[in-house]
Amino acid sequence: MRLNLRRGGSAHDSEKHDGTGGPSGPPAAFATLIEGRWLWVAVDAQPGRLALARVDADSQVEQVVDVPTEAITDQPDHLGARLDLAALDGHEQRYDVVVVPPDGGTPLSLTTEPLPSALGHTSIDGRTQHLLVRAPDGRLRVRTTLLPEAAGLLGVRKLPDALEVTLLDAGAGADLAILDDEGAVLASWPIDERGTATITPRTVTHLEPTTRPAVTGHAGAWKPVRRRANDLLDPRSAAPLPQLDQPHADRPLLRLPWSREAALLVRIFADDEAP
Structure with a gap:
């Protein structure tokens, strides 16, 4: 790979000043x-x-x-x-x-x-x-x-009328959930002994359209869900995970995209919202 050599940049990303000096080395x-x-x-x-x-x-x-x-x-x-x-x-x-x-x-x-x-x-x-x-x-x-402790996503399986989401290190008795800006639960799905939560249409059809981070745990002890062995510059370009469709319609109801920071998101669509 050939380097596109340059010197310096515009904006800076610096550490907090600690009052110490250092040797003057090659630029x-x-x-x-x-x-x-x-x-x-x-x-x-x-x-x-x-x-x-x-x-x-x-x-x-x-x-x-x-x-x-x-x-x-x-x-x-x-x-x-x-x-x-x-x-x-x-x-x-x-x-x-x-x-x-x-x-x-x-x-x-x-x-x-x-x-x-x-x-x-x-x-x-x-x-x-x-x-x-x-x-x-x-x-x-x-x-x-x-980074803060997180659960890993092991897999997502599409069933005829549900999605199974399996996590690693979710913890015993945990839920998979999405929260509002104040930390209140918008929707949650119990995680069974396999580490799997089942998302069905009836658990999300009452929600307004939104995109929220997926979390796991319980009230007061939530942690994010991250991509395991992330090897992408921008995980948003990863292959799409299985989605949950609107009942009796060929439109998405819920998708599970990745954030740029490799955290799992939950996107809820409106009944008439285009993907």
């Missing part, structure tokens, strides 16, 4: 995060290799971490690499993007101009989010955070 000629997992980065050609180095609470570089890395060799004037951040899934941490000298000496943290604002995507495990940010002192940094 990044290109840096982007793809599909919430792949970090593509390049600097002007120089000895060494590109890597990540963990930083402590005072933004001091601690140690280089090993992640699967593929060198990009089709840009002779640049040192480039693709790093697989999925190896960092499951842990909250901050990492500087660095050049490690050939002799294994002190890593040099890359610097960057303000970065374009970007919407975070989940990594492949569905519960970790990697963000490419600019530290207060200008260093290029990967910030890894854990």
